[in-house]
Amino acid sequence: MVQYQELDKSLAALADPTRRAVLQRLGGGSATISDLAEPFGISFTGMKKHVRVFLDTEIVTTEKLGRVRQCSLGPRRLDDVQAWMDDYRRMLDARLDRFGQLLERTKEESK
Amino acid sequence: MVQYQELDKSLAALADPTRRAVLQRLGGGSATISDLAEPFGISFTGMKKHVRVFLDTEIVTTEKLGRVRQCSLGPRRLDDVQAWMDDYRRMLDARLDRFGQLLERTKEESK
Numbered sequence: 001m002v003q004y005q006e007l008d009k010s011l012a013a014l015a016d017p018t019r020r021a022v023l024q025r026l027g028g029g030s031a032t033i034s035d036l037a038e039p040f041g042i043s044f045t046g047m048k049k050h051v052r053v054f055l056d057t058e059i060v061t062t063e064k065l066g067r068v069r070q071c072s073l074g075p076r077r078l079d080d081v082q083a084w085m086d087d088y089r090r091m092l093d094a095r096l097d098r099f100g101q102l103l104e105r106t107k108e109e110s111k
Numbered sequence: 112m113v114q115y116q117e118l119d120k121s122l123a124a125l126a127d128p129t130r131r132a133v134l135q136r137l138g139g140g141s142a143t144i145s146d147l148a149e150p151f152g153i154s155f156t157g158m159k160k161h162v163r164v165f166l167d168t169e170i171v172t173t174e175k176l177g178r179v180r181q182c183s184l185g186p187r188r189l190d191d192v193q194a195w196m197d198d199y200r201r202m203l204d205a206r207l208d209r210f211g212q213l214l215e216r217t218k219e220e221s222k
Binding site: 077082085094 | 119126127128134135138184188189193195200206
């Protein structure tokens with residue numbers, strides 16, 4: 001169940017356009033909360049809340065450097081999300097194959 | 112922005128273990144709300160709410176057959192979620208490459 005809860009948190013963290021844009025920004029290098037907040041025109045407190053959602057999932061990590069906290073992408077590559085997506089798409093492919101076989105059989109029988 | 116809102120909805124819809132399990136179940140074939148509710152031990156109304164979240168995103172479709180409503184997987188393959196994941200992982204790879212190059216250069220300079 002622990003793994004499931006992690007996946008829930010990862011997916012919920014990604015379900016927000018600002019948070020997804022923050023990840024793209026951090027891909028270019030680490031940034032302070034103020035750096036992150038500015039281009040979105042949201043408050044420091046608002047951005048801090050978004051970052052906290054990522055800290056829970058370890059998608060983002062922070063480090064205190066002097067008086068400011070620097071945010072960076074964490075070690076997680078969202079492998080749990082990708083693994084779920086892979087399973088889902090494999091299931092869809094298997095379903096499509098079954099439909100195909102059924103169609104073939106129906107064609108054969110109606111000959 | 113429309114595309115972003117769809118992606119938000121898809122990710123939020125997936126951020127629940129019961130809803131993900133419902134998709135796996137529907138992969139095996141269509142089912143009524145009651146069929147879906149039973150193995151989870153949740154109420155008809157509770158499952159109806161979960162299914163409604165999927166209807167919004169067209170991940171699941173329903174069809175009225177006689178007196179019951181049959182749920183099936185919709186035409187969407189979550190391509191928007193996969194596309195975002197692909198972009199994200201490409202960005203992580205590019206970041207790793209930059210770190211590698213930086214490390215190489217540092218090694219060269221310290222020779």
